[in-house]
Amino acid sequence: MKSARAACLGGALLALPGCSGAQSALEVTGREAADIYFLFIVATALSVVVTLLVLILLVIVLWGPQRWRARLGSDRVVIGGGIVLPVVLLSLLLGYGLFVLDAGASRVARAEDGVITIVGKRWWWEVAYTTADGDRVVSANELRLPVGRPVALRLESDNVIHSFWAPQLAGKLDMIPGRTNTLVVEATEPGVSRGQCAEYCGGAHALMSFFIIAMPPGEYDAWLRKEAAPARAPEAAIAQRGHDLFLENGCGACHTVRGTRAGGTIGPDLTHVGSRRSLAAATLPNDAEAFARWIKDNQHIKPENLMPAYENLEPDELAAIAAYLEGLD
DSSP: OHHHHHHHHHHHHHHGGGGSSTTOTTSOOBHHHHHHHHHHHHHHHHHHHHHHHHHHHHHHHHHSOHHHHHHHTSHHHHHIIIIIHHHHHHHHHHHHHHHHHTTTTHHHHTOOSOOEEEEEOSSSEEEEEEOTTSOEEEEESEEEEETTOOEEEEEEESSSOEEEEOTTTOOEEEEOTTOOEEEEEOBOSOEEEEEEEOSOOSTTGGGOEEEEEEEOHHHHHHHHHHHHSOOOOOOSHHHHHHHHHHHHTTGGGTOBOTTSSOBOOSSOOOTTGGGSSEETTTTEESSHHHHHHHHHHHHHHSTTOSSOOOTTSOHHHHHHHHHHHHTOO
């Protein structure tokens, strides 16, 4: 008995982390997620009521008076309780769900801020913002939002089906090649949460995550202006050497660093990579050591990604490139 209690307690403790944290659907920080959470509460309460009703009827059938048991076996009770009641309850729940989630184009029409286009790549996310002037500002692997302003997310894929899922912000929506799906989100408080690709998309699917940073509107506008600017020229000698090595080793063929000759579009835009919260789609921390690890050993960190491993670089060369990238803030 003690071992059984210990096992149950241990299972409950193991389950607790899934109910909290940066990727918990039970800690909502967005209007859409709040609507989904309320719908979840309603559906759960209804399920509990139906379950209790079934258990009560089961007890009556097994141990109740013969007269009650006979009534439960009548055609009227079977048709009413087994067909009519489920149809009515499920229809009401469906209608309520459509009302709560505001299905259709009306929510898209309420989006106040510029459109943000998110493209699912081969295990990373391209995030392109549209400024008030209509300029396109490209980032990667994190989504920044102004608090209190609905934003339309255009979700696309250039390879296989992905699924955008930000549990604290909104529900999940598939990203289908050749099609654009739109999801409107509205952050209700500042903070950092985490999202994940929710559709199996290949070997490194589990390593395709991203961060959502909700910011006060003024801070968001200032950040977007800074993000639209070109990269600052390196000042330290080691970073200057890293800049030269970055170009000499062909990194600019795959990556863009605005303000330099690097203009590749195969990999993430690195113009302000040093200011992001993570590397490799939330797989590594964002620091010089992680940059060096990724450049040399990325195929072990995220197998089958499109970046080759630069094992030819000497440690001092890796350190110089890492210092340059870390300084791109």
